[in-house]
Amino acid sequence: MKLVVGLGNPGKKYADTRHNVGFEVVDRLKKGLRVKEVRFLKPQLFMNRSGEVVKEALKKNKVKFEDLYVVHDDLDIELGEFKISWGKGPKDHNGLRSIYEELSSKEFWHVRVGIDNRVEIPFEGSGEEYVLSLWLSEERLVVNNVVSQVVKELKDVFA
Secondary structure (H helix, E strand, O other), rough: OOEEEEEOOOOOHHHEEEHHHHHHHHHHHHOOOOOOOEEEEEEOHHHHHHHHHHHHHHHHHHHHHHHHEEEEEEEEEEEOOEEEEOOOOOOHHHHHHHHHHHHOOOOOOOEEEEEEEOOOOOOOOOOOHOOOOOOOOHHHHHHHHHHHHHHHHHHHHHH
């Protein structure tokens, strides 16, 4: 059994923010992947409490860490790029911090979707404000494209 967790914040207010790209990937992957051995999860607690839900889902579904894929935004990677890494995430991410604390481990698959576009379109606020900001219309095409790439890559992993 594999578990794919998309990180994001619940509610309409956050639906189209950078921080919710994990939710977008899970939504698209669920539509295109029909494999009984894969479960999907979008925690409906806020990002900084994601670990509680992930820990419970691992236990309930008897999923091993090597079969856990957490899809999340990464401010250390440029918009339009992504990386799938074992045991490595961004320097600072509240959702991952919560998971690390609840699981007492970073040893799982991190599906890191780049959201940083501050060189192309300068942003004056903090990193926290940036990740909670809405996608600009000119960024949406890039986001859709990278989400499609991530979904394709994960489908190949699970095929």
